[in-house]
Amino acid sequence: MALKFGIVVFPGSNCDHDAHYVAETILGQEARLIWHKESSVGDVDVVILPGGFSYGDYLRCGALARFSPIMKDVVRYANNGGVVFGICNGFQVLVEAGLLPGVLLRNDSLKFVCKYVHLRVEKAGTHFTSLCRKGEVLEIPIAHGDGNYFTDSETLKRLEDKDQIVFRYCDRSGSVTAGANPNGSISNIAGIINEQGNVMGMMPHPERASDPVLHHTDGRKVFDSIVESLVNHSQLV
């Protein structure tokens, strides 16, 4: 049975079709684009908030997308345990919507950074990392100007205590170093998950590293993990 992926399209989303392509063509699942003015995500098994520049990044990245009509239903869906995956701008929307803690500030370099980075899997066994090993290193590209994850020390401690940090920027060998941090994120955080384990946001773009034609397929592990965890563990919602 195929999973149904719903990819939300905000005005200014630009990785929506990439995510759709990966879900449908690479993974062989069902996928549909959900225009932000729709009021329901429908009967999907996974909601993806894709990368891009929703509302031109006006005011703050993700701040206006949060008020798109569809977001009410995305919040409802998430609060009911539905699997929600925010990539890049989607991550920014999730923190603005309050579905994940913290905020994404301007990169400390002030530069838009577009390159492959290495990520260390800090938490395996989530919906998004069910096929990964803890400590495994994935090579996935980033492309953002505002990916500098920040939160106060209290929240950071809670994220660490509750094991909610899924990915950290690292070097090729898996060492989490200041030099491997592309944007100044606190504690090299690249991706986090909510306490319930159904909502994850990450700045890197796994959908850009899923098609073998691009010579990088580490990102596919994240999508395969979703399929594996939802299909084989019958946690369909």
Add this chain to the structure above:
Amino acid sequence: MYHSKILVTLRQSILDPQGKAVEHGVHSLGYDSVRNVRIGKFVELNVDASSREEAEKITREVSEKLLANPVMEDFSITVEEKK
């Protein structure tokens, strides 16, 4: 009608790389005495309200809910009656 001005500033605990870059620019102009440059946002808007209190309340709510993100920003507001 009331006119509100909202100043959104990064919280002191947040590093401001933009402010740092501008500070470097100011220093290269020769103004070595300039310190602690911080960049913020300025928003102005009109509120159709029956009293100043109501206009202030609305401005504050809008600021809390949208214009500023309390995780990283503080804001201050001033409200004046528009003649």
